[in-house]
Amino acid sequence: MSKVDTGELAKEVERRRTFAIISHPDAGKTTLTEKLLLYGGAIRLAGTVKARKASKHATSDWMEIEKQRGISVTSSVMQFDYLGHRINILDTPGHQDFSEDTYRTLTAADSAVMLIDVAKGVEAQTIKLFQVCRQRGIPIFTFINKLDREGRSPFELMEELEQVLGIRSVPMNWPIGMGRELCGVYDRMNDQVELFQGNDHSTIEVRKVGDYNDPIIREMAGEYLHDQLREELELLDVAGDPFDLDKVSRGELTPVFFGSAVNNFGVQTFLESFLKLAPKPAPRQSTEGEVLPTEPRFTGYVFKIQANMNPAHRDRIAFLRICSGRFDRGMSVKHVRVGKDIKLSQPQQFLAQDRDIVESAYPGDIIGLFDPGIFRIGDSLAQGGGVVFNELPTFSPELFAKVTVKNALKHKQYQKGIDQLTEEGTVQVFRTASFDETILGVVGQLQFEVFEYRMRVEYGVEIQLHRMPYQFARWLVADKIDPAKFRINSTLVKDKKDNYVALFENEYAMRTAIDKNPDAQFLETAP
Ligand code: G4P
Numbered sequence: 001m002s003k004v005d006t007g008e009l010a011k012e013v014e015r016r017r018t019f020a021i022i023s024h025p026d027a028g029k030t031t032l033t034e035k036l037l038l039y040g041g042a043i044r045l046a047g048t049v050k051a052r053k054a055s056k057h058a059t060s061d062w063m064e065i066e067k068q069r070g071i072s073v074t075s076s077v078m079q080f081d082y083l084g085h086r087i088n089i090l091d092t093p094g095h096q097d098f099s100e101d102t103y104r105t106l107t108a109a110d111s112a113v114m115l116i117d118v119a120k121g122v123e124a125q126t127i128k129l130f131q132v133c134r135q136r137g138i139p140i141f142t143f144i145n146k147l148d149r150e151g152r153s154p155f156e157l158m159e160e161l162e163q164v165l166g167i168r169s170v171p172m173n174w175p176i177g178m179g180r181e182l183c184g185v186y187d188r189m190n191d192q193v194e195l196f197q198g199n200d201h202s203t204i205e206v207r208k209v210g211d212y213n214d215p216i217i218r219e220m221a222g223e224y225l226h227d228q229l230r231e232e233l234e235l236l237d238v239a240g241d242p243f244d245l246d247k248v249s250r251g252e253l254t255p256v257f258f259g260s261a262v263n264n265f266g267v268q269t270f271l272e273s274f275l276k277l278a279p280k281p282a283p284r285q286s287t288e289g290e291v292l293p294t295e296p297r298f299t300g301y302v303f304k305i306q307a308n309m310n311p312a313h314r315d316r317i318a319f320l321r322i323c324s325g326r327f328d329r330g331m332s333v334k335h336v337r338v339g340k341d342i343k344l345s346q347p348q349q350f351l352a353q354d355r356d357i358v359e360s361a362y363p364g365d366i367i368g369l370f371d372p373g374i375f376r377i378g379d380s381l382a383q384g385g386g387v388v389f390n391e392l393p394t395f396s397p398e399l400f401a402k403v404t405v406k407n408a409l410k411h412k413q414y415q416k417g418i419d420q421l422t423e424e425g426t427v428q429v430f431r432t433a434s435f436d437e438t439i440l441g442v443v444g445q446l447q448f449e450v451f452e453y454r455m456r457v458e459y460g461v462e463i464q465l466h467r468m469p470y471q472f473a474r475w476l477v478a479d480k481i482d483p484a485k486f487r488i489n490s491t492l493v494k495d496k497k498d499n500y501v502a503l504f505e506n507e508y509a510m511r512t513a514i515d516k517n518p519d520a521q522f523l524e525t526a527p
Contacts, residue, residue: 004296004326009362012326013293016364017278018088020106022130023115024123028145032115032261033078033089039271040080040087077319077366085275088366092129098444100395100425101304104377106132107391108303108321108366111139111278114254118144118151118178122164130165135393138282139248141274142169142256148196148263150179155232161254170241170248171256172273173266176221176229183221185258185266186212186229188236189243189273193217196265204268249279281364284323286380287388291324293363298325298333299382301389302375305424306368317368318375323389327361334385335374342381344369377425396524397428397441397473400503401448401465410461417459422496427451430493430501433483439493439503440465441473470503472510477527478520485516499526 023029078089090109092102106112112133116122133140144157154175161169173185176193184195193216195205209216212233218226247253255277259266281293284301291299304319332341361367369375378392405414418438422429427448428441442448448465455461470491476499486492486502489509493501502522504510514522 006294006296009296009326010294012086012362013364014280015085016088016281016362017085017111017275018090018109018281018321018364018366019111019113019274019278020090020092020109021113021115022092022106022126022133024117024120024125027115027117027120027123027126028261029115032113032143032145032267033091035261035264035267036087036089036271037078037080038264039082039268079365082271083275086362086365087275088364090366098125099447099450100443102129103132103395103443104303104392104425107136107393108319109133109138110280110282110364111141113274114140114142116142116144116157118146118157118258119149121152121157121160127164130167134165134167134251137251139251139277139279140167140254141270141278142254143261143266143270144256144258145261147175147178147185147258147265148182148260154258158256161256167254168241168247168252169254169256170243171236171258172243173258173269174229174233174236175258176217177225181225182260183225186217186233187269188233193220194266194269195220196260196263204265245277248277281323284389284391286390288386291387291389293324295324296326297383298327298331299323299380299387299389300327300367301381301391302369302377302379303392305371305375305377316371316373316375318371318379320367320369320381321391322361322363322365322367324363325383327358327365327367329359331383333381333383336380336382336385336388337376338374339385342374344381376423394428394525395443397443398471399442399445399448400468400470400473401440402468403438403440404464404466406462406464413459414455414461414463417455417461421451421454426454428495430495430503432491432493433500439468468503469505471506472504474502474504474510474522474524475526476500476502476517476520477523478517481520486513488512495526497526 021029021033076091078091080087090105092105106129114126114130116126130140142161154171158169158171161167172189173187175185176183182196184193186193191211192206192208195207197205207216207220212230217229221229241253243255244253248255257266257270257273259270261267283290283292300320300322302318302320306317306319330343330345332343335342358367380387380389405411418429421427430439430441431437432439440448440451452463452465455463481500483492489505490513491503493503495501502513504513
């Protein structure tokens, strides 16, 4: 085992912040990511983020679907330094490229930034991603974006956070006007006003004030906006939640920042506050109990496998979240499931889409390991072995399709493909009880496309997918299961381990089945 300087390890852990941005498409995630990267001096990368989205990828050799769409199929990781911190942003893809990988990526984050459009409020995809973060109990920081546009009242948005997501919020700053009238934001923590300068992004004017009653604000914002600000902040002081870091850390209270990413307005203050308040890499649960990041022995787990980054070589990259110790290039570690030592000789780190070889990395960092097919999602690596992390929950599929093979002679390859791809976590597979047909279950449409593509390219099997009307899957636990009870707007299938799973077309059908089977348990994921 290589010798690790524990003082240095503690310092490196202390300065790391690993987070994901969760949002609904169009809220401004790409824009905000770009601006954050700019603070790390990563100007070239900032361009890359946008370019990737705009499908201008000259240097990319990612899989074809991604090229055609101009999106990142699976999440990537961006790293930069700012004010002595090392920051890892985990990208969580949205839109049609939403998949189980999106959820799994969240398990590698220590906190989340929830980005909300001031006019649209909490949207569908934000809710889904929020719930995964909530389950993990990680701190969530909210950035309400597009303040330069007319939007909803800040109070209304806070109310929505509570009603829809069930989380209390504490505004760290407060808008002075909005849209065309936007004058700036009042920073409640530092008693200062950040003035909005419209299109002149180069200077951000910050004025220290006594408090929100200060006549300087009246001079800057005018009588009307100042009166409004005073009224609203008085109300907040009396009726709002006070800032409480413990509650924030437990994910019970979300600090809210208002700003405009495209104008780079409020972004710097947000980043700096975030770095102060967000947690360093947290301990992780394992079969051996809690693993502290400052433990000298290296451990980590695979949360994602990206196939075909280079189609010519058909290689795969396993994304590993480091949980403890220091990673050194070329080190040997135990692949716990397989029980063998492996040498990590070609690690890569991700800066937007550029892949660099890393020499060393620390807890909170994500490294990409060359994978000749030895890794599965959820695998643990540990110096000395023993440790198994149980970080990866399975997710209840929401989209279903029946698979047929176009050429019956290809059955063997087809079976091999199904086995490997389900093992990798590309899709979940079920069989119908009666006809032994294969049904795939996914959380995002892209997973079907990736499955179809990989079946064709990697296994030489043309398949056809027939979408089914089901929207919910529930694993049944009961002494006796009567298939006759699952015929109306539902069907009964089996998973790989022969567990019964009921699929439902709608919530009503599911509720009815639950009512009619009081002795059965209906679980969202496999028991
Ligand atoms: P996404 O990754 O979350 O999908 O969102 P993205 O950053 O691509 O932003 C979606 C749209 O919202 C973009 O406009 C972007 O410029 C705009 N936007 C982001 N932040 C702000 C903001 O603070 N204020 C305003 N007014 N707009 C903002 P677009 O027209 O779709 O693209 P583009 O041509 O501007 O790049």
